[in-house]
Amino acid sequence: MGGFEVTKVGVLGIGSMGGAMSMLMGEAGYEVYYFDPSDENMDQLEKACRDIHLDNKVHRTSGYDDLCSKLSETKVFVFSTPHGGPADKCVESLKPHLIAGDVIIDCGNEHWENTERRQRDLGPKGVHYVGCGVSGGYQSARAGPSMAPGGSVESLEKVMPFLRSIAAKDSQGRPCTIPVGPGGSGHYVKMVHNGIEQGMMSVIAEVWLLLTQGLGISDEEVSNIFKSWNDHGPLRECFLIAIGVDIERAKDEDGQRVVSQIRDKVVQDVDEEEGTGIWTCEEAVARHVPAASILSAHLFRCASSDLARRMKNRKSAGSQKVKPQKLSVSSQEEFVEALHSATYFCLLACFAQGLDLIRQKDKDKDWKLDYRNILQLWRGGCIIKAEHITDLLDKMYAREDHDLDDILGNEEVGNELSGNYQATKKVVLKAVEADLFVPSISQTLEYYKYETSLDYFGAHMFEKKNDPMRGVEKGDHHYEWKPAKGKSDE
Ligand SMILES: NC(=O)C1=CN([C@@H]2O[C@H](COP(=O)(O)OP(=O)(O)OC[C@H]3O[C@@H](n4cnc5c(N)ncnc54)[C@H](OP(=O)(O)O)[C@@H]3O)[C@@H](O)[C@H]2O)C=CC1
Numbered sequence: 001m002g003g004f005e006v007t008k009v010g011v012l013g014i015g016s017m018g019g020a021m022s023m024l025m026g027e028a029g030y031e032v033y034y035f036d037p038s039d040e041n042m043d044q045l046e047k048a049c050r051d052i053h054l055d056n057k058v059h060r061t062s063g064y065d066d067l068c069s070k071l072s073e074t075k076v077f078v079f080s081t082p083h084g085g086p087a088d089k090c091v092e093s094l095k096p097h098l099i100a101g102d103v104i105i106d107c108g109n110e111h112w113e114n115t116e117r118r119q120r121d122l123g124p125k126g127v128h129y130v131g132c133g134v135s136g137g138y139q140s141a142r143a144g145p146s147m148a149p150g151g152s153v154e155s156l157e158k159v160m161p162f163l164r165s166i167a168a169k170d171s172q173g174r175p176c177t178i179p180v181g182p183g184g185s186g187h188y189v190k191m192v193h194n195g196i197e198q199g200m201m202s203v204i205a206e207v208w209l210l211l212t213q214g215l216g217i218s219d220e221e222v223s224n225i226f227k228s229w230n231d232h233g234p235l236r237e238c239f240l241i242a243i244g245v246d247i248e249r250a251k252d253e254d255g256q257r258v259v260s261q262i263r264d265k266v267v268q269d270v271d272e273e274e275g276t277g278i279w280t281c282e283e284a285v286a287r288h289v290p291a292a293s294i295l296s297a298h299l300f301r302c303a304s305s306d307l308a309r310r311m312k313n314r315k316s317a318g319s320q321k322v323k324p325q326k327l328s329v330s331s332q333e334e335f336v337e338a339l340h341s342a343t344y345f346c347l348l349a350c351f352a353q354g355l356d357l358i359r360q361k362d363k364d365k366d367w368k369l370d371y372r373n374i375l376q377l378w379r380g381g382c383i384i385k386a387e388h389i390t391d392l393l394d395k396m397y398a399r400e401d402h403d404l405d406d407i408l409g410n411e412e413v414g415n416e417l418s419g420n421y422q423a424t425k426k427v428v429l430k431a432v433e434a435d436l437f438v439p440s441i442s443q444t445l446e447y448y449k450y451e452t453s454l455d456y457f458g459a460h461m462f463e464k465k466n467d468p469m470r471g472v473e474k475g476d477h478h479y480e481w482k483p484a485k486g487k488s489d490e
Pocket residue numbers: 012013014015016017018035036037038041080081082083086087089090107108109110134135136137138
């Protein structure tokens with residue numbers, strides 16, 4: 001798209017992400033004009049910019065009209081608002097000011113169908129609406145996040161130079177942003193990123209419990225274990241393991257460990273602030289993708305939200321209530337190594353499930369996504385960064401005859417999972433014996449078992465074992481196990 005250069009950006013929503021991205025864009029040389037209904041947020045950003053002498057680049061405005069009056073003739077907006085209603089409100093408020101050629105880059109975690117609805121609304125007016133999933137929390141928003149933009153070819157051509165200038169860079173300096181594909185594909189891929197993230201987080205939290213409560217290892221020592229996993233081996237350069245090190249070490253001003261003071265309670269799914277985990281699960285079910293680790297992690301999070309209810313249920317369980325025990329293992333060192341293998345097994349399975357889901361949607365929508373490009377999004381600045389796993393998957397996709405529709409059907413992944421299966425099984429057996437929680441680890445084990453099993457039972461119509469092997473199609477055979485009978489048959 002020759003001749004289009006971004007110089008000024010209007011930011012709507014300057015909470016933790018939008019505020020940090022405004023500063024990032026100011027530092028990258030853009031003139032930034034922001035608006036947020038919260039005066040407190042505006043005061044905070046104004047002060048933060050003043051403190052680091054960015055106030056000549058990042059400017060407060062008094063509302064939509066004022067903000068639009070400050071932008072270039074072709075206006076570029078970045079949204080960083082909650083999904084749904086707030087982003088709709090932004091679109092409606094901007095509408096009187098929008099002209100053909102203007103660009104909106106929605107950096108919230110929006111539902112891809114809302115993105116496509118807005119594209120259908122604004123596209124005919126020549127306004128570009130790019131659904132751009134952003135990852136990495138406010139730390140990456142400040143330093144350079146992973147950015148997954150989706151929209152028309154023309155819209156993406158317009159925004160890519162701008163996005164490349166602010167996105168995270170991978171270890172080789174390549175930007176962690178690529179034009180994902182048409183419609184809501186950018187937001188869809190980001191949604192699945194968050195689904196994979198939920199699976200990974202649950203697995204790591206379960207492993208943490210086995211190390212601390214199960215083996216009685218101190219938080220300090222667990223931080224050293226996580227550090228060694230992150231430094232080399234199959235969990236090398238894995239962001240969630242790396243922050244596990246920091247979390248285990250963090251102490252408050254009284255010298256108390258922060259992690260030991262935190263309740264096991266996560267509410268953002270249940271109060272619907274966070275939509276991406278729910279939508280990933282809904283999509284997995286709707287597209288018939290057995291994303292067992294991700295779904296199980298999500299259900300665990302839902303249960304965690306209501307601690308009061310769990311306490312009440314515990315009371316009603318009477319004297320036989322479940323009580324987690326210490327793990328009974330012959331060698332602590334060997335068991336920690338089994339946990340290392342099991343963590344890898346489960347994290348790799350989370351990626352396989354997420355990529356299978358994206359692929360299924362890609363086929364249904366005919367998005368024609370490039371999967372090596374998608375991996376590039378996840379190489380830096382995002383929560384699911386896991387260098388060894390991304391390298392492995394990239395090698396798989398690079399092989400010409402790889403199976404695009406079934407990640408487990410590729411030997412690169414198949415060999416890694418089968419090689420770590422026994423260790424994962426050992427972890428699950430020991431954890432079950434000790435009544436310790438392993439919902440995602442155990443579901444990953446089951447997922448691998450049934451996804452590589454040959455002994456499925458066909459309901460209603462079935463195939464016989466000596467029929468020719470075929471895809472997801474009904475079998476030709478029926479057996480009348482129990483004939484249907486009405487009153488008059490008796
Ligand atoms: N936090 C994170 O780690 C990540 C968040 N995201 C996504 O980024 C988006 C922003 O997240 P985050 O910064 O954490 O959320 P915050 O709640 O901190 O910030 C959102 C801001 O948008 C403002 N807002 C609401 N409606 C409007 C409007 N009509 N016009 C302008 N501003 C408006 C809110 O104001 P008010 O408070 O007054 O309503 C609030 O200040 C969300 O979609 C989130 O899912 C993506 C990646 C990571």
